[in-house]
Amino acid sequence: MSPDGRATRGDRRSVAVIGAGYVGLPSAATLANFGHRVVLAERDPRRLAALRSGRMPIVEPGLDDLVADAVAAGNLRFVESSVDAVAGAEFVFLCVPTPMSADGSADLSYVEAAAKEIASNLAPGTIVVNKSTVPVGSATTVEQFIGRTDIMVVSNPEFLREGSAVHDSLNPDRIVVGADDAGAAAKVGELFASSGAPLIVTDATTSETIKYASNAFLATKLSFVNALAGLCEEVGADARDVLLGLGYDKRIGFEFLRPGPGWGGSCLPKDTRALLHTAQEAGYDFSLLAGAIASNDEQLERVVSKVVTACGGSLDGAAVAVWGLTFKANTDDRRDSPSLDISHRLAGLGAVVQAFDPTVDADADGDGDGEGGPEDLQDLQLRADPYDAATGARALVVLTEWDEFRWLDFSRVLAVMAEPNIVDARNLLDPAAVRRMGFSYTGIGRQ
Ligand code: NAD
Numbered sequence: 001m002s003p004d005g006r007a008t009r010g011d012r013r014s015v016a017v018i019g020a021g022y023v024g025l026p027s028a029a030t031l032a033n034f035g036h037r038v039v040l041a042e043r044d045p046r047r048l049a050a051l052r053s054g055r056m057p058i059v060e061p062g063l064d065d066l067v068a069d070a071v072a073a074g075n076l077r078f079v080e081s082s083v084d085a086v087a088g089a090e091f092v093f094l095c096v097p098t099p100m101s102a103d104g105s106a107d108l109s110y111v112e113a114a115a116k117e118i119a120s121n122l123a124p125g126t127i128v129v130n131k132s133t134v135p136v137g138s139a140t141t142v143e144q145f146i147g148r149t150d151i152m153v154v155s156n157p158e159f160l161r162e163g164s165a166v167h168d169s170l171n172p173d174r175i176v177v178g179a180d181d182a183g184a185a186a187k188v189g190e191l192f193a194s195s196g197a198p199l200i201v202t203d204a205t206t207s208e209t210i211k212y213a214s215n216a217f218l219a220t221k222l223s224f225v226n227a228l229a230g231l232c233e234e235v236g237a238d239a240r241d242v243l244l245g246l247g248y249d250k251r252i253g254f255e256f257l258r259p260g261p262g263w264g265g266s267c268l269p270k271d272t273r274a275l276l277h278t279a280q281e282a283g284y285d286f287s288l289l290a291g292a293i294a295s296n297d298e299q300l301e302r303v304v305s306k307v308v309t310a311c312g313g314s315l316d317g318a319a320v321a322v323w324g325l326t327f328k329a330n331t332d333d334r335r336d337s338p339s340l341d342i343s344h345r346l347a348g349l350g351a352v353v354q355a356f357d358p359t360v361d362a363d364a365d366g367d368g369d370g371e372g373g374p375e376d377l378q379d380l381q382l383r384a385d386p387y388d389a390a391t392g393a394r395a396l397v398v399l400t401e402w403d404e405f406r407w408l409d410f411s412r413v414l415a416v417m418a419e420p421n422i423v424d425a426r427n428l429l430d431p432a433a434v435r436r437m438g439f440s441y442t443g444i445g446r447q
């Protein structure tokens with residue numbers, strides 16, 4: 001480390017990455033772009049085939065170029081088996097899923113399976129890096145899965161966001177490395193020296209806690225923002241201006257202050273619950289975090305109520321247009337998406353939900369009826385474009401902040417809807433403009 005706490009430039013290293021998902025793929029491409037020789041293992045045949053043919057298996061802006069550059073430079077190649085990937089590697093990054101178990105804890109079964117798969121093929125002295133989000137104590141647990149005294153396990157949590165993963169990977173705010181062996185931690189830190197990011201070296205328990213603390217803090221911040229927006233509606237304040245006023249305070253900042261339909265995605269929901277579970281197991285009453293989670297559920301329900309009100313008090317048989325199904329814009333990820341959750345709740349209240357999302361193929365089975373799509377969309381009527389979704393609807397609900405929704409022809413939307421009601425759960429549209437056209441408009445925290 002340099003005197004200013006930044007990582008210093010290191011050597012070209014041999015790295016294996018296990019799992020080519022939303023974290024593994026950008027991370028592998030970034031390490032390859034930093035000059036390391038990277039082998040990426042992906043066992044899902046469709047994801048692997050896509051990568052080998054130069055297509056991206058996930059929607060992530062800029063990722064195709066980053067991967068193509070790394071492959072062209074000879075620094076990145078793809079294999080199916082983790083066992084093959086680790087042969088000759090000095091570092092092995094585990095980027096496999098850690099979904100939520102039934103009791104709210106993190107399910108380590110993928111981590112366990114990957115660790116056991118590779119154990120006998122690791123060269124002595126290999127450093128295994130937990131980049132998957134894993135609970136406190138997992139560095140030791142993974143050491144036990146591997147069962148070798150000549151292999152060290154280091155925690156290196158990932159902080160990238162979907163939709164800006166390339167930027168976040170290449171320009172991280174910080175690199176956190178946790179290990180009981182300071183030498184191993186320093187070696188992992190050096191892999192990221194090209195990023196110029198501040199390096200925090202700590203013990204594994206602290207590093208693992210930093211990851212959960214970060215996501216829990218972000219979730220709590222958003223729950224506060226959404227609750228505040230609710231209060232603004234009651235007292236007649238404009239939440240956007242209130243939050244602008246807050247954001248100028250440098251201790252608060254402008255980031256992560258956008259009210260919405262509730263926070264979701266593949267990580268904030270599961271990681272907040274996992275941290276709560278860890279706290280409960282430790283006998284610590286983390287009621288603040290429990291409140292943030294409960295408050296998020298209230299936000300989803302608040303949006304549903306707005307739609308019920310817009311439709312005159314009942315959704316029974318009402319056609320409702322939904323724009324956006326992913327958990328945020330610029331990704332195809334629908335895991336724990338608030339949009340989906342709200343859509344299912346609307347369908348559960350009897351609405352016929354006509355949904356459009358730019359990343360969803362409305363005619364997946366080729367018969368053109370908007371049915372037969374992916375399992376998580378079974379109770380929705382998928383539509384091929386936003387106008388089609390709005391046709392005959394008594395309310396239009398904007399649930400994902402896709403930029404293209406701003407620029408649609410709203411006179412056409414007005415013409416095709418049965419009733420001109422908009423519930424804008426992302427505050428994406430200009431209320432004055434759509435009201436002038438004849439819509440009734442309800443946003444979040446604004447009049
Ligand atoms: P993902 O499901 O998109 O990707 C995981 C990939 O690993 C899948 O493609 C799967 O096929 C592959 N895989 C699983 N076991 C394997 C094995 N034994 N060999 C080869 N391939 C294997 O998951 P993700 O969103 O990338 O998340 C991975 C981890 O990173 C999780 O712990 C998550 O909490 C954490 N994380 C995710 C994000 C994010 O934005 N998605 C950000 C930070 C941290």
Ligand code: UGA
Pocket residue numbers: 133158159160161162163215218222255256257258259260261262263264265266267268327328338
């Ligand atoms: C989040 C964290 O931001 C990353 O730092 C972390 O690495 C990642 O989880 C993870 O551990 O997987 P991500 O899930 O990609 O990243 O999405 P965010 O941008 O954090 O958004 C989370 C949710 O909050 C989304 O539903 C989003 O729409 C919502 N959100 C976000 C708002 O409603 N308002 C905001 O101002 C920001």
